[in-house]
Amino acid sequence: VAPVDSGLWWIILLRAYGKITGDYALQERVDVQTGIRLILNLCLTDGFDMFPSLLVTDGSCMIDRRMGIHGHPLEIQALFHAALRCSREMLIVNDGTKNLVAAINNRLSALSFHVREYYWVDMKKINEIYRYKTEEYSADAVNKFNIYPDQIPSWLVDWIPDEGGYLIGNLEPGHMDFRFFTLGNLWSIVSSLGTPKQNEGILNLVEAKWDDLVSHMPLKICYPALEYEEWRIITGSDPKNTP
Template structure:
């Protein structure tokens, strides 16, 4: 392990301990110099670890990291709950998160960590359960907030104060004879990708927890706490609206609320006007003139019509539309991204008419976007020259695999929520029926490969926790649509009409 790759926090003897199957790791053999980074907490969160002990619910008293019981004769829902509970990770007998996957047939790699993004559907499942089990969500929020407050360094770079870890885990330090908590802020990720979305998912989960429990103590803790692609834009918008709901005008909150309102207004205008594509807009772009000058320009981003890929003309139905992947000067990414479009619906970033059109598109292009196993993360897959440029010839991201057009069952909960909010639950029910035909029999894999999602992914882990949790959340929302309130925001009826120049909207 490269010491610059992860933030390693040495715990006191009496401090936290995650009870997991123990494996000795010799830290001296990792990296070039074998040094272990010991970080000091920032002043703003010095007492946050104590908050974990004082605010958290009483512990379960369990002494094992995994709950084990017989799975014979279980329904798919019962099996899913059993496997979800087996993934629980404990600190001092208290659940604080879920392992990414428990696949005994494959090397652990980083799947034995608690990921902020991956935990989101697990947390929702526990909140939507009847009766709810919010303790693990509360503990997770506190623990990740505690880790967020530490100094974050990758090589010689210090990340911003608000960056949440991508994941955390506990290793047994044989030199100290105790467990050591390790937070990864992207330094160990493939491609060293910074966890920009972790903080957004954290805020949205906090709002869901507060909505479910009516417990405002967490969101009111003192000192608690532009991207371009549609998924980051939509998550950012969702997080801003959740934060606005939880902020109070007192103690400087009024200024923050005003700043959030301005950002929301600009972002909403930018996405709704420049990212939206339907048959009419596609035809308009196809007829664009280029090199237009002044504020009267119709082709504001100087998009070259010849740059429109051929597949878009066949893919776009007369009925339907979607928010495209990206917009930048002289270039548009016309690909479909399911997460960005569904989050846009849930956060009311998409207008009601746009939400309806997105549902229409899914129905019209069912074989392309759903196929034999839900759900296609992006469409279409990159091939040939584009694959070499964008993925760097990544063998894991070959066409119709992994992040390049792969099929991810975890997204079932997101589609279900968007369908219910759009008044189209029958779409979600149809997708759930497809999942129930294979997902459990295939061992709850992480993802599927192939244009229709027919094959279990070539490097997919079995018994993937968020595949399990995503199914549970989808089932609970279909059976009780009121659960949608935990993860959905209605359109802001008081929103101001934007009076924006192009430069203002672009800066968002």
């Protein structure tokens, strides 16, 4: 299965190469410009999905799909946001690309709002979720994803600091993945996907929970680890993902 993140990384690294070396001839080559357009056309194509976030049906990316990340994982949204911004900067604007640039601008605006508004969680947001009404069907619905308060895991309330917060790992109708995924949160800071206040909150959380997220090793990719019955069901008892 082709990973969904590789094309996004290619665009990001292509821009980084130009910035570091000053060699912009590479990104201006016809074949490279064609590659950028092909990736964008694939990501921006219309489908049945109603959200501005990028759908990853099989969870195919750097994180093992057996970790249960299929849907709209944060890491992909952060990379998608960065790739769109890089592409907008590198694309040669002409009659053949002006519609694509307009689509990029529209998607960036919608994606930024979607992630900042619905992926962010802190103590204030947790208290709001506890008061959510369910099965609301109107334009004025507060609980737009029909999230049941019982989905809030027992570890979260005691773990999240008062002065910090983070972007949750995944969001779909009826489902919020409250796990902390390090790459997605840090890349959201780098790419300005989060607001300045949210970015500061993420760094405050990392500092406050240093022993959980860093400890004696580089940053953990996911917290908390899947254990016991949850590990057996979600990973299929995959020994590579043993907690």
